[in-house]
Amino acid sequence: MTGEGRYILSFGAGVNTAALMVLLIKKRMRFDEAVFADTGGEVPETYEFLEVARKYLAEHGKNLTVVKNKSGSLYDACTRRSVIPSKMWRWSTRDFKVYPIHAYYKTIDDHIFEYLGIAYDEIHRMKRSQADFVTSIFPLVDMRITREGCIRIIKKAGLPVPVKSGCFFCPFNNADRWREIHDTHPDLFERAVALEEGSKHFPRQNLRSGGLRNLVERRFQDQPRTRVVGDEPCGANCMV
Ligand code: SF4
Known part of the structure; x- marks a missing residue:
């Protein structure tokens, strides 16, 4: 139109x-x-x-x-x-x-x-x-x-x-995007973790199911990166 x-x-x-x-x-x-x-x-x-x-x-x-x-x-x-x-x-x-x-x-x-x-x-x-x-x-x-x-x-x-x-702290980020932020901008990843864990609703609500720290431990070890x-x-x- x-x-x-x-x-x-x-x-x-x-x-x-x-x-x-x-x-x-x-x-x-x-x-x-x-x-x-x-x-x-x-x-x-x-x-x-x-x-x-x-x-x-x-x-x-x-x-x-x-x-x-x-x-x-x-x-x-x-x-x-x-x-x-x-x-x-x-x-x-x-x-x-x-x-x-x-x-x-x-x-x-x-x-x-x-x-x-x-x-x-x-x-x-x-x-x-x-x-x-x-x-x-x-x-x-x-x-x-x-x-x-x-x-x-x-x-x-x-x-x-x-x-x-x-946003680097977007709850719609998928695991690959979190991985990219974690590896490329560790400072921003830590700020996202701080936001998540500082939330009054944590751990009931988080930026990634199970929490970002868990994501690092569960998913990022030994997995190849993909560009998002x-x-x-x-x-x-x-x-x-
Ligand atoms: S949906 Fe995600 S990218 Fe969009 S404003 Fe919210 S946090 Fe930022």
């Missing part, structure tokens, strides 16, 4: 939205700017890729706007409240992704057409915005571009393939 308004890419700094960014430019689609909601909890590689994307966009005359929750980082908010992000309630996505982006959209005196990076083989993740000032558009689905296709588009554009984005590539766990799923 198209019409008069502002066309904005909801940028997740992962594979899908990086490919979508390239596609919007290469195919000369209506595209005014990209917006990224920074929780303050990304791994360093994601912040590095954000700068790569900012440069690529600037070379093509587009801005990358970064928005944040006014209270500070998600990690600090969790620490203050002695909680971890909830898989069930998804308040972290709502308060640190969706609301800051929508607050920004409301500063624009126009209807928003929001490009979302759902790949064709992830069609089940499609979720249209419920906000009446936003219309969701899914070009990767419309063009039947899969995740593998996204990786090809990124490489062909001469850009690095981004690592999986999302993907989009942020909150992604378009929660762009309500």
Whole structure:
């Protein structure tokens, strides 16, 4: 669906939205700017890729706007409240992704057409915005571009393939992602453990079934690492 308004890419700094960014430019689609909601909890590689994307966009005359929750980082908010992000309630996505982006959209005196990076083989993740000032558009689905296709588009554009984005302490991290954080950023892994074990709901609630320390003992010994590539766990799923 198209019409008069502002066309904005909801940028997740992962594979899908990086490919979508390239596609919007290469195919000369209506595209005014990209917006990224920074929780303050990304791994360093994601912040590095954000700068790569900012440069690529600037070379093509587009801005990358970064928005944040006014209270500070998600990690600090969790620490203050002695909680971890909830898989069930998804308040972290709502308060640190969706609301800051929508607050920004409301500063624009126009209807928003929001490009979302759902790949064709992830069609089940499609979720249209419920906000009446936003219309969701899914070009990767419309063009039947899969995740593998996204990786090809990124490489062909001469850009690095981004690592999986999302908070280093995200409860949706799978074992491979935890392993990657543990091995690549032991300081961040320890901060995730501190958050989990400092939660007032620990050990009833944890960031990984059985707790992160158990994961290290049970799963990380003698198992080969795999590189984790993907989009942020909150992604378009929660762009309500
Ligand atoms: S990446 Fe995970 S922890 Fe961070 S906002 Fe999204 S769902 Fe919440």
